[in-house]
């Protein structure tokens with residue numbers, strides 16, 4: 044693995060590091076190793092656990108609380124980050140997902156619609172809000188890169204993923220639509236990474252996750268991609284080596300999404 048200078052001189056904002064299993068946690072560690080400076084943020088309620096301060100210490104940075112559904116919080120996040128980092132940012136990681144329907148075990152055919160709105164607001168609209176606030180403040184440098192994390196349930200049905208599948212479909216659509224406008228206006232790129240199932244707090248919230256992660260592993264010619272590998276892909280997308288990649292949903296799943304049958308998965312059923 045490179046411990047070099049791929050992100051030397053770059054500044055960023057990383058959403059969503061809850062604990063050391065979080066994909067965003069690994070992204071922060073890898074960005075730091077590659078020479079980036081960034082602020083960390085999470086919802087005020089998630090910060091109460093306090094673990095994120097260990098990450099901030101390690102990466103010599105600060106944590107700015109922000110509920111990603113609140114434009115006021117996002118406004119403050121971008122202006123404070125530019126103050127701390129001494130200028131506009133070059134990259135943003137959106138690593139946020141939450142469904143009250145999944146948490147409360149509501150079946151997809153019996154959803155609570157207040158919860159559904161919350162799912163969409165937290166898991167999808169928050170990307171739009173982040174981009175809109177960033178554009179209004181002109182907070183992202185030209186050729187900057189915004190990455191949000193998605194899942195293949197945006198394209199195919201995974202019944203227990205519930206309303207998160209709809210939220211991810213919307214998230215990917217927002218990345219395309221905003222990616223167009225931000226590209227034209229400021230040459231900022233916006234992509235989603237569709238990641239393998241990964242054992243984190245959000246991942247483990249999905250019913251039957253342990254069996255499913257084993258099935259996905261068996262279905263993927265390369266096996267499931269880890270959180271660390273996902274972080275490496277994020278680093279590549281934040282770097283200048285991927286300058287013309289935008290408005291894409293990029294599968295990072297060991298080949299799962301294009302596999303219809305695998306002997307290893309069949310063997311699990313015997």
Ligand SMILES: NC(=O)c1ccc[n+]([C@@H]2O[C@H](COP(=O)([O-])OP(=O)(O)OC[C@H]3O[C@@H](n4cnc5c(N)ncnc54)[C@H](O)[C@@H]3O)[C@@H](O)[C@H]2O)c1
Nearest residue numbers: 059061065066086089111139140192240241243244245246
């Ligand atoms: N774990 C998986 O299997 C998997 C697979 C594909 C994609 N993803 C996606 O990766 C991203 C990161 O999830 P993770 O697996 O690292 O789990 P995680 O639980 O560590 O991260 C989810 C984060 O979202 C934050 N969050 C929730 N509500 C928020 C709000 N209102 N404002 C700001 N932050 C809020 C949480 O505090 C947490 O830090 C999510 O978008 C998730 O859907 C996860």
